[in-house]
Amino acid sequence: MxxxxxxxxxxxxxxxxxxxxxxxxxxxxxxxxxxxxxxxxxxxxxxxxxxxxxxxxxxxxxxxxxxxxxxxxxxxxxxxxxxxxxxVESSRLGRGVVAAVNGLVGDELRRLDDPQAITMAIRVDGSDVPATGWPLREAFRDATSHVVVFVHGLCEDDESWNAMRKSQGSTYGERIVAETDGTPVFVRYNTGLHISENGKHLDALMRQLVENWPTRVTRVTLVGHSMGGLVVRAATNHATATSGTWTGLVRDVVCLGTPHAGAALEKAAHAGARVLRFLPESRPFGTILDTRSAGIVDLRHGYISADEWEGQDLTARWGLDRIAAAPLAHAEYHFVAATLGATRRHPLSAVLGDMLVHFSSAAGIGRSGSIVDGARFEYLPSASHFALLNHPRVGDWLVEWVKASARERRAITASIS
Structure with missing residues (x-):
C-alpha cells in the first residue's frame, strides 16, 4: 500500500x-x-x-x-x-472517483504503483481496517460468530451498498444487524484487476479475517453485487484448490445481478472495438475502447479462473473457452436477477436485461445449461442493475436466508442435545 x-x-x-x-x-x-x-x-x-x-x-x-x-x-x-x-479519499465524492478510476484502469495503476491504486481491504466508515487482531476488535466490538461479507461490483466501493438509503430507510448491513445474528463486513478492492486475481486476494483476506475475528467464526455468508459475485466465486474456487479451510464455514453465497455467463455491455465493447478498426478514420476510437481494464474484459464471459485468460490477448479474440468451477457442495447458492421491464419477456427486459446484465446470465444460465447446479433463483422485475444494491425485496430475501442459516444451526444443536 x-x-x-x-x-x-x-x-x-x-x-x-x-x-x-x-x-x-x-x-x-x-x-x-x-x-x-x-x-x-x-x-x-x-x-x-x-x-x-x-x-x-x-x-x-x-x-x-x-x-x-x-x-x-x-x-x-x-x-x-x-x-x-x-x-482525494477524504470525501465521499473523492472515494467514488477513485473507485471508478480503478474500475477503468486499475490494472495499469497497480503496474505504475500509482497512489490511487486500491488494495483490497475490509472497510469501516470509509477507511481500511487491517485484518489483524486489535484493529478488528476495535472496529467490530459487537462481532458475532456469523460473518456476512459484502463484495461490491465494477467501479463501485464499500459505500455503494448505502445507495438509496434515505428513500429505503435502511441498508442491507443495517438490516443484518437489526434482524439477524450476522455481522456485516464490507470489502473494497481494485475492480480493474483480473477477477481471478481479486479472487486470490479475497481468499487471503478471508483466511486472515477468520483467524483474527474477535470471536470464533462458525458461519460465513458471502454477498456479491455484479462483478462481486464473480470475485466471491473466484475466491472459493481458489481456496478449494489451495486447501483453504475457511470455505468450510460458508453456508450461503448470494449473487446479485452477477454476469455468470458474461456481460452484454463488455461483449458490445469488444465487438465495437473490432468494427472500429476496419477504417483508418475510426481506428483510434477502437484503440480507446481497447484500453479498458483486465477486470472489464473478464466480464465478457464471466471468467473467474486465470487459466481462462492467461497467455491470451482477450482484447484481440472473443474468448469463449470456459473452465468449470465446482461450487461449494455444502453451500446454498442464491442468484438474483432483475429486469427493467415488468416481465422477463418485456422488450426492455429482452434487449437490456437489468441495464447491464441479461436475465439469463444473472440467473446463471450459460450456453451448456446451468453454470452452478442446484443454485436457487429469485427474480426482481421493474428494477435496474444498481437497484440491487439496496432494494427492500432483496433485503427481505437476504434476511430470510441468513435467518434460515440460524434456524439450521439451532435445529442441529437441538438434535445433538
Whole structure:
C-alpha cells in the first residue's frame, strides 16, 4: 500500500496523462487518416508538397500540445509528492472517483504503483481496517460468530451498498444487524484487476479475517453485487484448490445481478472495438475502447479462473473457452436477477436485461445449461442493475436466508442435545 495517500493533484495528473495518450492521440490519428485520404488528389498530379507541408505543421502542433500535457502532468505529480492537494479519499465524492478510476484502469495503476491504486481491504466508515487482531476488535466490538461479507461490483466501493438509503430507510448491513445474528463486513478492492486475481486476494483476506475475528467464526455468508459475485466465486474456487479451510464455514453465497455467463455491455465493447478498426478514420476510437481494464474484459464471459485468460490477448479474440468451477457442495447458492421491464419477456427486459446484465446470465444460465447446479433463483422485475444494491425485496430475501442459516444451526444443536 502506498505510504502517502492519493491526492487531488494525483487525479489531475492522471487526467492530463490520459488526455495526452487517448484524446490528443485519437484526434491526431483521425486527422492524419482524413488528411491522407484527402491528399490523394494531389498525389495523382504528382505533387506531395501540400501534403508534406500539412504533415509538418500538424506534427508540430500535436507535438506541442502533447508536450505541454506531459510537462503539466509531471509538474502536478511533483506537487503531489510535496503534499500539495487534498487527500482525494477524504470525501465521499473523492472515494467514488477513485473507485471508478480503478474500475477503468486499475490494472495499469497497480503496474505504475500509482497512489490511487486500491488494495483490497475490509472497510469501516470509509477507511481500511487491517485484518489483524486489535484493529478488528476495535472496529467490530459487537462481532458475532456469523460473518456476512459484502463484495461490491465494477467501479463501485464499500459505500455503494448505502445507495438509496434515505428513500429505503435502511441498508442491507443495517438490516443484518437489526434482524439477524450476522455481522456485516464490507470489502473494497481494485475492480480493474483480473477477477481471478481479486479472487486470490479475497481468499487471503478471508483466511486472515477468520483467524483474527474477535470471536470464533462458525458461519460465513458471502454477498456479491455484479462483478462481486464473480470475485466471491473466484475466491472459493481458489481456496478449494489451495486447501483453504475457511470455505468450510460458508453456508450461503448470494449473487446479485452477477454476469455468470458474461456481460452484454463488455461483449458490445469488444465487438465495437473490432468494427472500429476496419477504417483508418475510426481506428483510434477502437484503440480507446481497447484500453479498458483486465477486470472489464473478464466480464465478457464471466471468467473467474486465470487459466481462462492467461497467455491470451482477450482484447484481440472473443474468448469463449470456459473452465468449470465446482461450487461449494455444502453451500446454498442464491442468484438474483432483475429486469427493467415488468416481465422477463418485456422488450426492455429482452434487449437490456437489468441495464447491464441479461436475465439469463444473472440467473446463471450459460450456453451448456446451468453454470452452478442446484443454485436457487429469485427474480426482481421493474428494477435496474444498481437497484440491487439496496432494494427492500432483496433485503427481505437476504434476511430470510441468513435467518434460515440460524434456524439450521439451532435445529442441529437441538438434535445433538
Amino acid at each position: 502506498p505510504s502517502e495517500p492519493a491526492r487531488t493533484t494525483d487525479v489531475a495528473a492522471l487526467m492530463l496523462e490520459y488526455g495526452d495518450r487517448l484524446v490528443v492521440g485519437a484526434v491526431r490519428d483521425v486527422h492524419q487518416a482524413v488528411a491522407s485520404r484527402a491528399f490523394r488528389a494531389t498525389r495523382v498530379v504528382g505533387s506531395r508538397v501540400p501534403e508534406s507541408l500539412h504533415d509538418a505543421v500538424a506534427t508540430s502542433i500535436y507535438g506541442a500540445i502533447s508536450g505541454v500535457l506531459r510537462v503539466s502532468s509531471g509538474t502536478v505529480r511533483a506537487l503531489s509528492a510535496r503534499g500539495v492537494g487534498r487527500p
